[in-house]
Amino acid sequence: MAMKLPVYMDNHATTPVDPRVVEAMRPYFTEKFGNAASRNHEFGWVAEEGVENARAQVAKLIGATPKEIVFTSGATESTNLAIKGAAEMYREKGNHIITQVTEHKATLDTCKRLEKYGYEVTYLPVEKDGRINLEDLRRAITPKTILISIMYANNEIGVVQPIAEIGKIAKEKGIFFHVDGVQAIGKIPVDVQKDGIDLMSISGHKIYGPKGVGALYVRRKNPRVQLSAIIDGGGHERGMRSGTLNVPGIVGLGKACELCQQEMAAEAERLRGLRDRLRDSIMSRLDETFINGSMEHRLPHSLNISFAYVEGESLLMGINDVAVSSGSACTSATLEPSYVLKALGVGEDLAHTSIRFGLGRFNTQEEVDYVADRVVETVTRLRELSPLYEMAKEGVDISKMKWVAASDTH
Amino acid sequence: MAYSEKVVDHYKNPRNVGSLDKSDPNVGTGLVGAPECGDVMKLQMKVNPETRVIEEAKFKTFGCGSAIASSSLATEWVKGKTVEEALAIKNTDIVRELALPPVKIHCSVLAEDAIKAALGDWKKKQGEAESKPEEASATAS
Numbered sequence: 001m002a003m004k005l006p007v008y009m010d011n012h013a014t015t016p017v018d019p020r021v022v023e024a025m026r027p028y029f030t031e032k033f034g035n036a037a038s039r040n041h042e043f044g045w046v047a048e049e050g051v052e053n054a055r056a057q058v059a060k061l062i063g064a065t066p067k068e069i070v071f072t073s074g075a076t077e078s079t080n081l082a083i084k085g086a087a088e089m090y091r092e093k094g095n096h097i098i099t100q101v102t103e104h105k106a107t108l109d110t111c112k113r114l115e116k117y118g119y120e121v122t123y124l125p126v127e128k129d130g131r132i133n134l135e136d137l138r139r140a141i142t143p144k145t146i147l148i149s150i151m152y153a154n155n156e157i158g159v160v161q162p163i164a165e166i167g168k169i170a171k172e173k174g175i176f177f178h179v180d181g182v183q184a185i186g187k188i189p190v191d192v193q194k195d196g197i198d199l200m201s202i203s204g205h206k207i208y209g210p211k212g213v214g215a216l217y218v219r220r221k222n223p224r225v226q227l228s229a230i231i232d233g234g235g236h237e238r239g240m241r242s243g244t245l246n247v248p249g250i251v252g253l254g255k256a257c258e259l260c261q262q263e264m265a266a267e268a269e270r271l272r273g274l275r276d277r278l279r280d281s282i283m284s285r286l287d288e289t290f291i292n293g294s295m296e297h298r299l300p301h302s303l304n305i306s307f308a309y310v311e312g313e314s315l316l317m318g319i320n321d322v323a324v325s326s327g328s329a330c331t332s333a334t335l336e337p338s339y340v341l342k343a344l345g346v347g348e349d350l351a352h353t354s355i356r357f358g359l360g361r362f363n364t365q366e367e368v369d370y371v372a373d374r375v376v377e378t379v380t381r382l383r384e385l386s387p388l389y390e391m392a393k394e395g396v397d398i399s400k401m402k403w404v405a406a407s408d409t410h
Numbered sequence: 411m412a413y414s415e416k417v418v419d420h421y422k423n424p425r426n427v428g429s430l431d432k433s434d435p436n437v438g439t440g441l442v443g444a445p446e447c448g449d450v451m452k453l454q455m456k457v458n459p460e461t462r463v464i465e466e467a468k469f470k471t472f473g474c475g476s477a478i479a480s481s482s483l484a485t486e487w488v489k490g491k492t493v494e495e496a497l498a499i500k501n502t503d504i505v506r507e508l509a510l511p512p513v514k515i516h517c518s519v520l521a522e523d524a525i526k527a528a529l530g531d532w533k534k535k536q537g538e539a540e541s542k543p544e545e546a547s548a549t550a551s
Contacts, residue, residue, distance in 0.1 A: 311448050313474035317413070317421055328448055328474070337448070349445030385427055385478065387452035387470035388445060403444035403548045404527075 011360035018208040024255035028248040054254025063191035075203035078216035085227030094144030129294035130159035152184035157293035158302025167196020186260030209256030213249030272300035281372035309389035318378030327354035414509035420479035438532025453524035476514040480521035
């Protein structure tokens with residue numbers, strides 16, 4: 001079977017929609033196109049059926065009940081709703097939120113906005129392996145803490161947080177626990193009961209579903225969580241999220257969850273094997289390469305490697321028939337290097353050399369071998385171009401150099 | 411971000427990659443940028459002390475495709491020019507030639523700095539006094 005180029009290995013950014021999901025969605029565009037809120041005719045009933053079916057599929061994947069699933073436009077909206085909704089609802093109880101520094105911007109920027117409204121936010125640091133310290137969490141809790149928000153797994157480094165332990169602490173202290181489940185759901189077992197989760201953000205396009213749809217899990221029992229809606233207009237989704245439902249998207253999300261439920265265990269094993277193969281093939285042929293974040297507590301399909309003395313964007317340019325991403329400043333619109341790598345204590349020079357690989361359902365062993373070869377070839381070539389590699393080989397201690405940055409008198 | 415054809419060309423076929431003998435009295439070495447910024451350029455030139463013509467130029471760069479292209483282009487341009495002509499090369503010339511987008515203009519600035527640093531180093535070796543302040547080079551301690 002001929003390998004298709006370019007190879008897509010950036011599944012943390014987004015995933016292709018599974019053809020089976022597309023099939024499930026198709027009838028809802030032109031035949032079953034009704035508004036799920038139309039109570040009075042068959043078009044509405046049929047659409048509603050599709051939605052309720054999907055609701056059950058999403059719930060099943062995470063160990064919840066259908067009534068606890070609220071559909072949104074995506075995980076960013078879900079996270080906004082969870083954090084702002086809880087903050088507003090429980091304002092009388094307190095105004096303190098605890099989160100951590102490597103969270104997705106959806107969480108961090110939402111918290112920053114709440115700080116402007118008078119909420120206090122503690123951003124816990126992470127250790128070198130990328131995980132928070134549970135003692136730091138305990139110490140940060142105050143009588144005014146109303147919410148803890150910690151992601152299940154990080155999108156840049158794939159590191160998995162000690163969620164069940166955090167859930168226990170939250171329960172002990174009577175604090176609601178929100179989890180950004182975007183990267184973990186459908187990839188590793190996630191169970192809101194076992195993990196003690198009260199709110200969870202879910203994304204469609206990270207689990208081989210369509211973009212533009214997501215969900216928020218909102219616990220109804222032990223304890224019951226209430227949220228202030230952030231979008232008004234009609235009271236859909238039990239008043240928590242107004243707006244006509246994206247029926248085809250929701251049906252797609254449901255089908256994607258069902259497929260993950262069925263295939264997750266086998267897929268995780270297959271991808272773990274491929275990921276390890278990729279890692280070993282690259283690192284056995286190159287010196288001065290470093291894995292960012294814990295290998296032990298990590299998603300099975302995720303890898304983030306720094307290649308010393310080679311800048312990330314030039315590396316991506318060299319493997320231009322492979323789609324991956326980098327923590328280098330040059331690849332971001334704002335020219336700032338990855339804040340996640342910075343939080344791990346990875347030096348800025350190494351942050352500029354990092355590449356993130358995200359394997360997925362449609363990657364093959366042939367692709368992994370091809371990518372490993374291209375990476376090794378390109379790093380080797382770029383090291384020949386690199387003054388830093390040259391200095392390192394000569395025994396110069398680069399960390400002791402006094403650098404003169406570019407002048408800005410032009 | 412799509413790259414201009416010229417940037418891709420320089421990246422795939424960089425001109426004059428390598429090193430000259432730093433201890434040669436006719437070789438000027440410029441090392442500018444910083445690893446934390448993601449951009450480091452080393453530019454070396456061999457200048458004929460009688461004619462003041464740049465006979466050889468070599469570069470090595472740690473940086474993105476635009477940085478590599480800017481420094482590669484710089485070595486192409488300085489060869490055959492006199493010291494004074496090379497010092498007149500402006501970063502805007504590089505931007506125009508490579509069609510660099512605004513977010514990559516700083517790469518061309520660094521290349522211009524590298525040229526000035528290398529020639530400044532050569533001048534110092536010749537014992538020439540400076541009328542205009544030249545760019546300083548990075549130093550090992």
